[in-house]
Amino acid sequence: MRIDAGKSTRYCDGASRRSFLQLGMAGLGNLSLASMLRAKDASRRQTGNAKDTSVILLWLDGGPSHHDTYDPKPEAPSDYAGIWRPIKTNVPGMDITEMFPLQAQLADKFSILRSVHHNAGDHFTGGHWMLTGRGGVSGAMKEGKSPFFGGIAARVAGPRQVGMPANVAIPYAMSIGLRPGYFAGNYLGVEYDPFQVGGDPNQSNFRVQNLNLASAMTIDRLANRRALNRNLDALRRNFDRSPTAAAMDQFDHAAFDLVTGDKARRAFDISREDDTVRDRYGRHTWGQSTLLARRLVEAGATFVTCHFGGWDSHWNHQETMLRHLPKVDQAVSSLFQDLEERSLLDQVLVVVMGEFGRTPKMNDGGNGGPPLSKGTPGRDHWGNAMSVLMGGGGLRGGQVVGSTNRLGEVPQDRPLRPGDIHHTIFRVLGVDPTLSFNNHAGRPIAAIDHGRVIDELL
Numbered sequence: 001m002r003i004d005a006g007k008s009t010r011y012c013d014g015a016s017r018r019s020f021l022q023l024g025m026a027g028l029g030n031l032s033l034a035s036m037l038r039a040k041d042a043s044r045r046q047t048g049n050a051k052d053t054s055v056i057l058l059w060l061d062g063g064p065s066h067h068d069t070y071d072p073k074p075e076a077p078s079d080y081a082g083i084w085r086p087i088k089t090n091v092p093g094m095d096i097t098e099m100f101p102l103q104a105q106l107a108d109k110f111s112i113l114r115s116v117h118h119n120a121g122d123h124f125t126g127g128h129w130m131l132t133g134r135g136g137v138s139g140a141m142k143e144g145k146s147p148f149f150g151g152i153a154a155r156v157a158g159p160r161q162v163g164m165p166a167n168v169a170i171p172y173a174m175s176i177g178l179r180p181g182y183f184a185g186n187y188l189g190v191e192y193d194p195f196q197v198g199g200d201p202n203q204s205n206f207r208v209q210n211l212n213l214a215s216a217m218t219i220d221r222l223a224n225r226r227a228l229n230r231n232l233d234a235l236r237r238n239f240d241r242s243p244t245a246a247a248m249d250q251f252d253h254a255a256f257d258l259v260t261g262d263k264a265r266r267a268f269d270i271s272r273e274d275d276t277v278r279d280r281y282g283r284h285t286w287g288q289s290t291l292l293a294r295r296l297v298e299a300g301a302t303f304v305t306c307h308f309g310g311w312d313s314h315w316n317h318q319e320t321m322l323r324h325l326p327k328v329d330q331a332v333s334s335l336f337q338d339l340e341e342r343s344l345l346d347q348v349l350v351v352v353m354g355e356f357g358r359t360p361k362m363n364d365g366g367n368g369g370p371p372l373s374k375g376t377p378g379r380d381h382w383g384n385a386m387s388v389l390m391g392g393g394g395l396r397g398g399q400v401v402g403s404t405n406r407l408g409e410v411p412q413d414r415p416l417r418p419g420d421i422h423h424t425i426f427r428v429l430g431v432d433p434t435l436s437f438n439n440h441a442g443r444p445i446a447a448i449d450h451g452r453v454i455d456e457l458l
Contacts, residue, residue, distance in 0.1 A: 012123070012312050012381075051430030052160055053347050053393050054297035056304050057150065058290065058332065060354035061175060062311030063126065063386075065379050066408060067360060068321055069328075070096050070112045070387035073408045079362045079377075080407050083318050091398040099325035102333035108398040109336045110350065110391025111457055115402025115411035118356070118418055121381035123176040123312075126355035129383075129418050131175060131182040133448055142176075147437070148183045149422045150303040151192040152447050155185075156431045161300020163263035168296055168304045169194035170201065170289040176355065183305065187439040194305060201270050201288040208268045267299035268292070277338070282330040290331040294338055297348050302429070311354055315365045317378035328352075332389070339392060349393025349428045351421070357386035360408040384410050388421060393428040395457040419451025427453050 072086035089107035132146035154167035175181030185192030198209035281287035358379030402414035
């Protein structure tokens with residue numbers, strides 16, 4: 001079954017892509033309850049403990065400038081240094097952009113990785129690297145080849161509380177205009193795609209899609225229909241013994257618990273939050289999405305992604321940053337403050353990243369035409385250096401790991417790759433990175449194929 005999910009916004013190649021959700025039996029046979037339990041047991045034995053931690057990923061879709069966020073270069077020439085000056089934080093030597101004054105007050109709660117790179121300047125290649133840990137795609141061949149690392153974690157760890165989805169995307173799972181794009185489960189199966197909230201939590205009429213019963217359907221009627229389906233399936237004994245049936249039964253249980261249980265419904269009901277808390281996060285989609293993410297991990301979700309789009313600033317860069325940076329500052333600082341106040345900071349890891357950085361040198365605003373013909377100067381794609389924020393989840397805060405050269409072009413020391421980030425996230429979640437999963441051809445593929453845990457954060 002192929003469902004048209006509508007058009008996305010335009011990206012820098014001028015394309016307005018139409019996104020599709022495709023459902024089918026492919027991939028369901030890849031999972032059984034027994035295999036999932038074996039994976040969980042292997043993780044416990046490998047990591048030495050069973051953790052109860054979660055991750056909130058703030059995904060800056062389009063690629064934010066590292067110079068204008070977490071790696072300012074005030075001594076560089078003006079066309080490199082950019083528009084804003086750095087400010088000091090509460091951690092000596094950890095300066096960030098003056099557009100992040102709220103984060104500067106609690107920089108001891110998070111660490112900054114300044115030497116992340118994958119050397120790809122293509123949106124799709126970069127997004128696939130950061131979200132799956134592998135290359136192999138491009139603007140000419142966009143289809144994802146590997147599962148989202150959060151989907152792998154959700155498969156192995158499951159939800160932290162029964163009745164909650166393990167892997168959630170707010171408002172939706174989208175990478176570079178593709179839904180679910182590189183957040184998909186791929187060969188893990190569509191059951192490991194994120195649960196997509198669908199609505200805007202900043203709207204007064206916010207309502208989560210697929211969480212409420214259809215019109216005229218009661219819980220009793222749903223339970224009766226479920227029992228009837230189970231009895232009909234029991235007539236097909238050979239089929240019921242297959243791995244596919246086991247996977248479908250597990251998926252059915254999870255879906256039934258989600259729709260009929262009260263836990264998820266209450267967690268998704270952001271109107272239960274006090275107005276002062278909602279105001280602190282910001283009365284905009286990004287702020288309320290971040291607050292909803294906190295509610296979900298607190299209730300038992302394992303991995304929650306918030307989509308913050310619109311960072312592809314080839315021109316009119318100043319205008320774009322003036323619009324986006326204050327919202328990020330408000331959302332990120334409020335999240336760390338909220339997690340600490342609720343004694344959740346050691347249980348929840350916060351990650352802020354996009355698919356790449358932006359060119360260290362500002363362009364002339366012409367995009368190949370006369371200077372300023374497209375607008376004011378901007379920054380182009382740059383996969384040779386980028387910054388990633390990580391904090392909470394038991395990691396050390398107040399650290400700057402790695403650096404870039406004087407102009408912010410390439411890593412100068414401690415170069416880091418996507419796999420290093422993924423290893424560290426798996427360590428926080430208690431997931432064994434050496435586990436393998438069969439792809440569509442039946443070949444076992446390691447969860448992470450490069451990198452290691454970033455020791456400076458432990």
